Amino acid sequence: MNTNTPQIVIEVRDLRKSFAGHVVLDGIDIDVRRGETLVIIGRSGCGKSVLLKHIIGLLWPDGGTVAVEGQILARMSSRELYGVRLRFGMLFQNAALFDSMTVAENVGLALAEHTRKSRGEIADMVAHKLELVGMQGTEHMMPADLSGGMKKRVSLARAIAFDPAYILFDEPTTGLDPITAGAINDLIVELGDRLDVTSIAVTHDMKSAYKIADRIVMLHEGRIIQTGTPEEIQNSDDPVIHQFINGLAEGPLRAI
Amino acid sequence: MAIFIRGLGRAALDFFADVGGLFLLGMRLLRVLPRVFGSPRLLTTQMLYMGVNSLPLIVLVSVFTGSVAAWQAAYQFEGFVPMRYLGTAVGKAIIIELAPVLTALVVAGRVGASIAAELGTMRVTEQIDALEVMAIDPVRYLVLPRVISGIIMLPILVIFADLVAILGALAVAVNMVNVSSETFLNGVKAFFYVSDMVAGLTKAAIFGFIISFIGCYQGFTTSGGAAGVGQSTMRAVVVSAVLILISDFIVATLMFRL
Known part of the structure; x- marks a missing residue:
């Protein structure tokens, strides 16, 4: 700072x-x-x-x-x-993931809508953002299959997808339970420093x-x-x- | 008395707020209209859902509509009107009135309700806000494909409904009224005007607009959690059904001059 x-x-x-x-x-x-x-x-x-x-x-x-x-x-x-x-990126109170879309579609939506990047490029960027929030490999899951803490992480990946x-x-x-809450706090601090x-x-x-x-x-x-x-x-x-x-x-x- | 007047005033305010809200949504829709083919996948998904997935229900409803129309017409004709006109009367009723209106009412219950429930849930769970934050206009992304798909798919469903209802009527005429299939179909053909078909399909397009637009409006203006979503869904069906019947009358008086 x-x-x-x-x-x-x-x-x-x-x-x-x-x-x-x-x-x-x-x-x-x-x-x-x-x-x-x-x-x-x-x-x-x-x-x-x-x-x-x-x-x-x-x-x-x-x-x-x-x-x-x-x-x-x-x-x-x-x-x-x-x-x-x-x-801007925003993390909503209840994550507000689009429940008709997969995790990857949620995170990649802004990229797909606002850029001319290819599917492969978007998939790579989505994978990278998911890794930043510790949710790698969940691309094909649906929001309904995720726990509250996982939803928040995915929502955070979506919020930072466009490098806000x-x-x-x-x-x-x-x-969130205290441990998950602590992990989210660490993530917020870490992302703030890195991004x-x-x-x-x-x-x-x-x-x-x-x-x-x-x-x-x-x-x-x-x-x-x-x-x-x-x-x-x-x-x-x-x-x-x-x-x-x-x-x-x-x-x-x-x-x- | 005071309570009554207050209630009346509140109802009037709500009514004008809704009219204003519908108008504003309509203006936003017109502004994004040129971008309708920008995301073809959004449109085809809705067309598939509204059209193709509604077809089995429409076929079922139409078979029985045609059958009962033929049976009731035959009952009225008995002893007064020659049965060679059975096909004419039933065919006209189906093409002009029965198929468009009944298809629209069934689709209002199936698709209108589901649009309102889906968008209403997206509203109360902040998914629509999330779209806004991602700089994606929810009117373009959610409303436009649904409304356009309604306008396209309702006439197509009505063509199927016309066909199936006439086949249903034919089956009743042949098996239960003792009118030969040739006589029945000649009756249908004898006074078939293309203008009737055009009128029926025009109505269908208008009904398709009403169903999807009202469903989207109700969904967008939802508040108050699960109960709010229920209210919106109910209102979407009731308001669409009423508007379908009113606009049916208006279109009829405009398109069929005495």
């Missing part, structure tokens, strides 16, 4: 979003620096995934802007937006956040209440953050 003059690559400004009168995001400002892994933490249903989906134009703000490399998403034509999306500059992770470890990408992850798994984050942002009631390094967050004296990161039932927050 370049710490001298961090270049801001994704800028979120005063982002607001409501669903049916319920305010989910209430003026969010975030700067994402090139090469870092930013982790957004917060309780379930606090709007973390909603925020992530705004960054890639799957949802549109009621107010405020999202800019990628200085370009505001909402002002783009659909062609320009698709151009930006090609530089940015990867978004939506709850990368949710629903030189900028990553944004949302999670409520603090173990995962500490392991992968360069910086952590805490989202609470539609606002950001603190931004800092994992150490700064760990040593925060904000009672809400203290309660959240330590998983305490007693405190300013109530269990839902």
